[in-house]
Amino acid sequence: MSELVVRGLEKSFDGTQVLRGLDLDVPAGSLAAVLGPSGCGKTTLLRVVAGFEIADAGTVTVGGAVVAARGIHLPPERRRVGVVPQEGALFPHLDVAGNVGFGLPRSAHRAARVGELLELVGLLGYGDRMPYELSGGQQQRVALARALAPDPALVLLDEPFNALDTGLRAAVREDVCSALRTAGATAVLVTHDQEEALSMADLVAVMAAGRIAQAAPPGELYTAPSDLGVATFVGDAVVLDAVATSAGADSPLGKLELYDSGVRGPGRVVVRPEQVVLSNAANGVVGTVTGTVFYGHDAVVRVSVSAPGGHVPVAARCQGLPPGVVIGDTVGLRVVGPVTFFPAA
Amino acid sequence: MAVPRTLVRMPGAAAGGGRRQRPPLVLVVPALVAAGVALLPLAYLVVRSLDGGLGEFVETLWRERTLRLTLRSLGLAVSVTIACLVIGITLAWLTTRAKLPGRAGWAVVVALPLAVPSYVAAYTWLAAFPTIPPFVGSVLVLTLCCYPYVLLPVAAMLLRSDPALEEVARSLGRGRMATFLSVTLRQVRPAAAVGALLVALYVLSDFGAVAILRFDVFTRVIYTSYRSSFDGTAAAALGLVLVAITSAIVWAEGRSRGRASQARIGSGAPRRLRTVALGRSGTAAGLGFAIVVAGLALAFPLGSLTYWLVQGGAAELDLAALGGAAVSTIAVSALGAVLTTVLAIPVGVLAARYRMRHVRAIEQASYAGHALPGIVVALSLVFFGVRYAYPIYQRTPLLVLAYAVLFLPAAVGAVRASVAQSPPMLEEIARSLGRSPGRVLRDVTLPLAGPGVAAGAALVFLTCMKELPATLLLRPTGLETLATELWAETEVAAYAAAAPYATLLVLLAALPTFLLGHRRRSVTLDVHGGGA
Numbered sequence: 045m046s047e048l049v050v051r052g053l054e055k056s057f058d059g060t061q062v063l064r065g066l067d068l069d070v071p072a073g074s075l076a077a078v079l080g081p082s083g084c085g086k087t088t089l090l091r092v093v094a095g096f097e098i099a100d101a102g103t104v105t106v107g108g109a110v111v112a113a114r115g116i117h118l119p120p121e122r123r124r125v126g127v128v129p130q131e132g133a134l135f136p137h138l139d140v141a142g143n144v145g146f147g148l149p150r151s152a153h154r155a156a157r158v159g160e161l162l163e164l165v166g167l168l169g170y171g172d173r174m175p176y177e178l179s180g181g182q183q184q185r186v187a188l189a190r191a192l193a194p195d196p197a198l199v200l201l202d203e204p205f206n207a208l209d210t211g212l213r214a215a216v217r218e219d220v221c222s223a224l225r226t227a228g229a230t231a232v233l234v235t236h237d238q239e240e241a242l243s244m245a246d247l248v249a250v251m252a253a254g255r256i257a258q259a260a261p262p263g264e265l266y267t268a269p270s271d272l273g274v275a276t277f278v279g280d281a282v283v284l285d286a287v288a289t290s291a292g293a294d295s296p297l298g299k300l301e302l303y304d305s306g307v308r309g310p311g312r313v314v315v316r317p318e319q320v321v322l323s324n325a326a327n328g329v330v331g332t333v334t335g336t337v338f339y340g341h342d343a344v345v346r347v348s349v350s351a352p353g354g355h356v357p358v359a360a361r362c363q364g365l366p367p368g369v370v371i372g373d374t375v376g377l378r379v380v381g382p383v384t385f386f387p388a389a
Numbered sequence: 390m391a392v393p394r395t396l397v398r399m400p401g402a403a404a405g406g407g408r409r410q411r412p413p414l415v416l417v418v419p420a421l422v423a424a425g426v427a428l429l430p431l432a433y434l435v436v437r438s439l440d441g442g443l444g445e446f447v448e449t450l451w452r453e454r455t456l457r458l459t460l461r462s463l464g465l466a467v468s469v470t471i472a473c474l475v476i477g478i479t480l481a482w483l484t485t486r487a488k489l490p491g492r493a494g495w496a497v498v499v500a501l502p503l504a505v506p507s508y509v510a511a512y513t514w515l516a517a518f519p520t521i522p523p524f525v526g527s528v529l530v531l532t533l534c535c536y537p538y539v540l541l542p543v544a545a546m547l548l549r550s551d552p553a554l555e556e557v558a559r560s561l562g563r564g565r566m567a568t569f570l571s572v573t574l575r576q577v578r579p580a581a582a583v584g585a586l587l588v589a590l591y592v593l594s595d596f597g598a599v600a601i602l603r604f605d606v607f608t609r610v611i612y613t614s615y616r617s618s619f620d621g622t623a624a625a626a627l628g629l630v631l632v633a634i635t636s637a638i639v640w641a642e643g644r645s646r647g648r649a650s651q652a653r654i655g656s657g658a659p660r661r662l663r664t665v666a667l668g669r670s671g672t673a674a675g676l677g678f679a680i681v682v683a684g685l686a687l688a689f690p691l692g693s694l695t696y697w698l699v700q701g702g703a704a705e706l707d708l709a710a711l712g713g714a715a716v717s718t719i720a721v722s723a724l725g726a727v728l729t730t731v732l733a734i735p736v737g738v739l740a741a742r743y744r745m746r747h748v749r750a751i752e753q754a755s756y757a758g759h760a761l762p763g764i765v766v767a768l769s770l771v772f773f774g775v776r777y778a779y780p781i782y783q784r785t786p787l788l789v790l791a792y793a794v795l796f797l798p799a800a801v802g803a804v805r806a807s808v809a810q811s812p813p814m815l816e817e818i819a820r821s822l823g824r825s826p827g828r829v830l831r832d833v834t835l836p837l838a839g840p841g842v843a844a845g846a847a848l849v850f851l852t853c854m855k856e857l858p859a860t861l862l863l864r865p866t867g868l869e870t871l872a873t874e875l876w877a878e879t880e881v882a883a884y885a886a887a888a889p890y891a892t893l894l895v896l897l898a899a900l901p902t903f904l905l906g907h908r909r910r911s912v913t914l915d916v917h918g919g920g921a
Binding site: 094095096097098119120121122123125126127129133135136137146147190191193194 | 410811812814815817818819820821822823824825826832833836837
């Protein structure tokens with residue numbers, strides 16, 4: 045088990061800077077998710093850490109060993125960094141055992157180690173199958189076993205569940221998660237799926253414009269985002285103009301309780317839709333229903349609330365079926381729990 | 390499924406600028422050796438031409454003969470190219486766009502003359518008409534062997550092109566003929582240009598047909614002047630002029646090929662093209678044309694071979710000599726295919742995986758053989774062997790080396806294409822699992838590219854078997870191949886004795902044409918296929 049430390053990483057392609065001084069710390073034995081929209085440079089980060097690309101500047105340290113720095117570029121085969129690519133990328137000319145054992149030295153223990161890993165990913169007995177005989181989820185699990193086999197210091201997973209359909213994704217995700225924990229591996233998962241990042245990782249690093257905007261445990265990231273960009277990228281958000289005072293924030297939704305940051309003055313607050321509770325109350329803050337969307341496990345009601353500068357749209361999340369409201373109804377709104385405040389720049 | 394498409398778009402594959410992975414030495418060093426081998430004949434030709442000093446070189450070239458030869462070679466190339474364009478485009482249109490009875494069958498038949506080596510065709514015409522004028526005979530034979538180089542790309546283009554353009558032109562008031570001239574012909578122009586340049590290159594490089602028909606162009610004069618004098622400077626200087634001309638054509642071909650592929654529209658399943666009814670007289674004319682061309686290019690040489698086989702009968706059939714020639718042909722060709730493929734692998738893998746300037750330079754160098762006529766490569770290696778490598782002069786290694794120079798372009802193309810088919814991610818994963826670049830090549834890249842590389846090797850093997858001029862000049866003393874036996878018998882007008890060798894050669898040459906039949910694009914790989 046070893047930690048990953050990235051400092052000031054820079055990388056350009058054809059004059060376009062993809063990584064712009066990126067810093068990242070992943071403690072030993074933890075599973076970190078690098079979360080960002082497509083094209084933000086996540087895959088490039090992963091390829092530089094794996095040694096497939098040469099960094100223009102910055103350092104990468106794995107388990108205390110410098111693998112990339114000015115004038116140093118350890119080739120991939122000497123980094124002890126395993127990679128699980130998108131869609132598995134199994135060697136099509138080798139069977140499952142051949143794939144899993146690819147990174148192991150030829151020895152008497154090889155077959156035993158392959159069996160051990162296949163058991164870990166729940167595919168014991170599949171050793172002599174060819175990759176094309178496996179389902180997408182099975183291929184992905186073989187790819188994980190292959191990466192874990194040589195006991196790497198670090199495992200990198202590049203959007204490994206992208207190609208799987210929704211039903212399968214959750215199951216494979218859990219299997220991979222538990223296999224990584226059993227192996228005690230330090231792992232970095234690259235994904236654009238916030239649900240995936242929040243549900244799997246110990247640490248979520250939000251990436252934007254070639255840097256890490258914030259790295260924090262999932263709960264902290266959700267309740268205490270470091271800036272508006274992170275707040276709106278991670279989870280749904282209602283952003284409102286507000287003025288912070290010692291007693292809370294004055295907003296179109298009334299006085300809101302704040303995570304106290306000690307900052308006062310004009311700015312904006314981020315309210316999560318599940319914090320907004322609807323009622324029949326005609327006094328207090330009221331708004332007009334503009335639409336409802338039903339998702340199965342919950343529903344979202346869109347409400348237009350009048351504010352000093354005009355109307356602001358607010359979303360409220362309700363459990364189960366949407367309450368018996370129709371477009372045009374007047375509803376009361378109340379915010380439960382503290383919200384995050386960002387002072388105006 | 391095992392080779393996902395999205396992986397091909399990894400940034401690493403398309404990377405440009407910034408700092409990039411350096412290609413591993415385990416590939417670069419052997420690739421440099423291959424490039425050196427490919428450039429050796431050209432380099433030594435320059436050295437040898439300047440042997441007597443620049444003055445002598447200029448004096449050698451500054452003769453009326455050089456100008457006459459140039460004009461004659463270009464005249465032949467231009468005549469054959471124009472004839473090929475007319476025949477190739479007409480047949481392409483007839484077999485793709487016209488309601489020709491038995492159109493699908495004709496499409497196959499009219500491409501088959503590609504399988505007749507030009508010197509075999511020349512032999513059949515000379516055997517039937519011993520007094521055929523050299524120029525007329527050369528134009529006839531080379532046109533009948535080369536028009537498929539125009540036909541195939543143009544037919545492919547006609548099948549791919551969008552018929553909607555023609556319909557729009559008709560709807561805008563252009564007549565059928567005006568539409569053909571202004572829209573259809575314009576669409577096929579890039580494809581026709583590529584085909585025309587291939588034809589010109591083939592004609593200028595061809596040795597066998599013009600030598601058998603005794604038409605004095607560069608290749609034949611280079612051969613005779615080498616044979617008739619001990620001083621090879623004149624031959625070397627003429628070779629250099631010829632290479633200058635062929636290089637210009639290769640350069641032009643590369644440029645127009647780029648444009649031709651840009652002009653391709655759509656990649657999906659071929660749309661059902663509407664065919665044009667020809668009317669009764671039109672059908673008769675179209676059928677007549679196809680029958681005449683196929684008759685001259687295919688039925689005549691095959692019939693002629695059959696005639697001479699029967700004529701000679703058992704009396705002329707020297708089974709021992711035939712068997713011996715077949716065995717030595719197979720032996721030297723197999724060695725040629727092995728060496729060519731071994732040299733092509735590092736170059737092809739580099740070209741498929743690392744797009745950097747010095748990698749491109751290596752790849753370009755390995756394509757030198759494309760612009761070098763067989764006779765020139767042979768001549769240069771003869772001089773080189775006599776002076777620097779006497780132990781292998783007139784021994785198998787030097788001959789095999791000549792094959793490698795000539796056919797490296799085809800082999801590199803095959804390796805490059807088959808390596809490019811598997812995603813680079815697989816190699817990166819192998820590296821991250823602890824394999825060194827050399828072992829990744831052995832355990833991942835080559836096993837995956839294996840079938841394509843083997844097909845390329847097979848193509849080189851068959852092409853070596855047909856090769857005439859290099860074999861003629863460089864073969865070990867006493868070794869006869871099918872091509873050299875055919876050459877020797879034809880030289881003494883022993884046409885019946887030549888027939889068995891010619892028949893075997895046609896059968897061998899037909900193999901790759903059948904193998905590549907459904908991959909029409911690849912046929913252009915076989916540029917030296919006639920054995921020039």
